[in-house]
Amino acid sequence: MQKEIMSNTLKILCADMVQKANSGHPGAPMGLSDIAVVLSHHLHLNPQDSSWLNRDRLVFSGGHCSALVYSLLHLWGFDVSLEDLKQFRQLGSKTPGHPEFGHTHGVEITTGPLGQGVANAVGFAMASKYAQRILGENVISHFVYCLCGDGDLEEGISYEACSLAGHHQLSNLILIYDSNKITIEGGTEIALSENIARRFEAQGFDVFECDGHNFDSIDLAIKSAKESCKPALIIAHTVIGKNAVGVEGSHKTHGAPLGAEVVAASKEFMGFEKDQAFVIAQEVKSAFEASIAKGMSECEKWKKSLSQEVQSKIAELQNPDFSQVQYPAFKQGDKVATRVSNGEILNAIARSYSGLVGGSADLGPSNNTLLKNEGDFPKGRNLHFGVREHAMGAICNGIANYGLFLPYCATFFVFSDYMAPSVRVASIMKTQVMYVWTHDSIGVGEDGATHQPIEQLSHFRAMPNLLVFRPADANENIACMQVALEMKAPSAFVLSRQNLEVLSPVSKDQVQKGAYVILESENPDVILLATGSEVNLALKGAEMLKNQGKSVRVVSMPCMELFSQQDQAYQDSILSNRNKTIAIEASRGMEWYRYAKVVIGMDSFGASGKGDDLFVFFKISVEEIVKKAQEI
Template sequence: MTPSVSPGRMADAIRFLALDAIERAGDGHPGAPLGCAEIATALFTRHLVCNPADPEWPNRDRFVLSNGHGSMLLYALLHLSGYDGISIEAIRNFRELGSPCHGHPEYAPHLGIEATTGPLGQGIANAVGMAVAEARLAAEFGPDLVDHRTYALVGDGCLQEGVAHEVISLAGHLRLGKLVFLWDDNRITDDGGTELSISEDVRARFQAAQWQVIDADGHDVEAVSAALLLARQDPRPTLIACRTVIGRGLPRLEGQRGAHGGRVFAQDLAEARTARDWDHPAFTVPDDVLAAWREGAGARNRAAYESWRAARAALPPETREAFDRRHDARLPEGWQATLHALRDRLAGTAMASIEVSAEAVARLSEAMPELFSGAPDLEGPTKHKQALPAFTAENRGGRYLHYGIREHAMGAMMNGIVAHRGLIPVGATYLVFSDYMRPPLRMAALMELPVVTVYSHDSIGIGRNGPTHQPVEFLASLRAIPNMLVLRPADAVEAVECWEMALTNRHGPTSLICSRQALPALREGGGANRSARGAYVLADAQGGERRATIVATGSEVAVALAARKVLQAEGVPTAVVSMPSWEAFEAQDPEYRASVIPRGPVRVAVEAAIRQGWDRWIGEDGGFVGMTGFGASGPAEELFRHFGITPEAVAQAVRARLSPSAGH
């Protein structure tokens, strides 16, 4: 610390960078940057362990701004701390196209931004995932390499969202003692006072979930700092309830509802400068204040950084390489061989694709220590735990997390685990429950995080559990998410190939859609990964030029093959295309696509789901055999007949489209 600069002035440096930028943009949220300036100053200049010159230092403390609308707080902090990427110019261009200072923070670890935040509740859930990753990696690599804390700044909005309680409950259960939430308790939401919508004793709620709770005056840097010290001395995760005044320092809006996202004008700035005795020009940080920030947020941690580097350098080469590989998210040698062996072993076996995926995870877990699996209370039906030891408060070396009945938490925590680096999370649940985790799935796609989610129970094929549990619109709704790779394998070989695709997909999430029911074996082992091209001719037309193409995915590929048999017998040369992935097929060159699904022959698709989007592949005149609404409760075979998803229906859809001249 530079004693000549008061903490109050250091906090005011945040305030005025934020106010200048928000006024200039004509848009933004002043409430949080102003209300949390002292909290952030306490954390960044006295506690947070980081190195602005090496933003991605693996052992840095993680800080997540969960109330992401307060983005200028983060940009101001990063600039003041010395992160080069957040220059004064970048801050001047806050919310302009091309500036790294986006409206809400966007994941950019090289700039010091640990997660994209804004949709409330996501950031704290990411932070819980990061804390899990830290605990797991510390157990594996030891405290010299991995020993850091995870902090999240959180507003009332984050805490009211349901996902918050899921992760609060789970973090307490897991005793994530290095996790700290700093609650901006300003008693104001966008609608007005929090008394409009909540009467809850938030402190008691956290205590019920086995957290330590500490109160602090959020505008007293010393008090917050003391609370942060206390947080270190308790084995439980800690909530620091910081009583604050929203928009503090902006006379017109301070403590008011309008401070949350209200417009800031030049007159406001003038009043604020007078009120806080801050007579520096816009976007200007006085030298002494900047020096104090650079000292507090940068130099303070030099020894810790150097000591970590020395520890890493002293590692045996193979351990160092293993650690670097994990941090760089490089896959280990031989992972593909593991899958190829599995493929060849399972070729010819009729199996549920969820069981194939479970086998893949089991084998990959042997070859890849970074695999970290879990399921929300569906260990049995997804079979994805098998022999993996559980990650618990007592066993940090575990490889499988019992998420409880908390899909949303799983999705958002997996994002945090990937963003932390070092582990590859795999989550397994039922396809219908993907709706519960849709916000984090979208965030994974936006952040380009390679999260793998495996879904079982993918259609009416589940039978008697009925329409609540039978997905019909989920393939369409997952395919709709930009940058989401959706895979639906047709048999055991394809399922293993899809796992290879999932791990190869390093710049976005993968949804692997599996059946509960057994799928017949359709492919032989060996050879190239045919699924990787998205679609391929599984059975070619025989006895003449192709007159029809039946395109299918997953369990309906067998239906397509049966229909082909009927049509071939009728003298109609018919090809069957298996199409495990629209996105991968879209990425192929047009010639390949045209060779697989040419436009001349009749085109019919079959998928036990709605048609939406299929016209892209079969044209508006193509036939579609699938679902038009929700499913029903009954035995699976009966349901396929009831909804008309049968070889005969497919054959008929083809026949109806053959030109009249075609004899049969």
């Protein structure tokens, strides 16, 4: 009876929150409340030490279950008050429409776009498995739970992530599938007919089923999943909007308030006063706190059990000293692709910091992302994601939020489009993930337009909190990496396939300001502004213009976002006159008009041909620079 009262309290709290906000999703929270009560008795959490490393991780992939998330956090004793529940979805509240990491105490990761949370959970589980290997099974022994729905499993990202989870036999991963057979448009049969159980069995999961409203059935399924040697899927057969009188089981409960009459009738049906809102009996609050009290006790035992060696290792992973990195030396005048120099830089960091982990979407030899002599996951630090860009990005978000590792992931820049949703979520969270995106322009050459990124730079530069670095050469690449390592934010490295001439060394301080003068002229007739491979073109153009009697300043801008953060005085010292500035970049480059009167870039997609020929064909050349400079 106590569990039923606990569950009904959750249902009413969620209904009240959505009703007061006149916005939100009551159906899934009410349908999952019985599972949430049972899960409370299995979770090892500590609200007083929410960053405890060996805590269980709980991910709500369906961010529309936020009312349930916040209700649970309040009842468990996290820093979410009853007043916070009353401010659900209001501006400035701790309880936004979808859970946000770093905003609400106890939320492990930002979810919202369906399927992301499933892949995040796989990332948590992978990080946990590797942490267990290097720290010991007595130190890391927790589970990762993920609640997901039909929408999550329909999104392709979940298929990719679960395929990898099954391949690695992540026995610490438990997915709980809220199988209520309802979508926004109606019953799932309008668009979904596959056998989910067989799908997951084929991917290497153990599959269990339960009545999602029978406490004993739920408990047995969770216990069985915890004993499995494989990742587990629990198919919980539930009813959306459970106990919502008159609309139980209807898609109408998914994304809109139930209405005052339905809420009142539902309260009466469950034994509550129909005209009272946000009521939590003291015995219910105490029951929820007691359900996770064992986690608090386990946390204290865990802390006392740690050896000095393990404590030191954890401290080293969580507080890296990147000043000790011995970066490679690159000789001025040599020709080195920035994808190649970046690979050497990653290996230098890995030798100094054991928390660097990462890999590529089956493009390691091309992206140059293999960590030498480090082995493959789960025994080593090299992650082989397979051709799974969607999941790769979200998995790295989970690895980063786990709290021990700095992850990187790589693909061709044109395929970064597949990663955009997870990069966006990382940027919202300001989570430190490094993206290595190679083959950055028409310099890709013969593969043609489908493999030549044109608009991607503009897209990612428009994304708040994301630092996009496009280094001009190997030495600038080092400085970009030094800056990125110090930033608590995601960073993208957009790198060349073709060899680029190594220029003179550049300092971290110069790159930290986003742009700097690489060739000075005090009172320039023309300012040439460029990034990446086009910096060398700008320098050659400046030499030709100098021979024609023009004074030219050349500016390298490896990170537009950092430059935009500088004060106006610094910006003016670099780009003193927009009307005299020409921006050069092998991309669509609409954002350059903020700084330049003329932009030499791409007005179309690319073509198939030799890279050098393509630069000439699309007029991204020394000759075009000279021509445009003469017209200013």
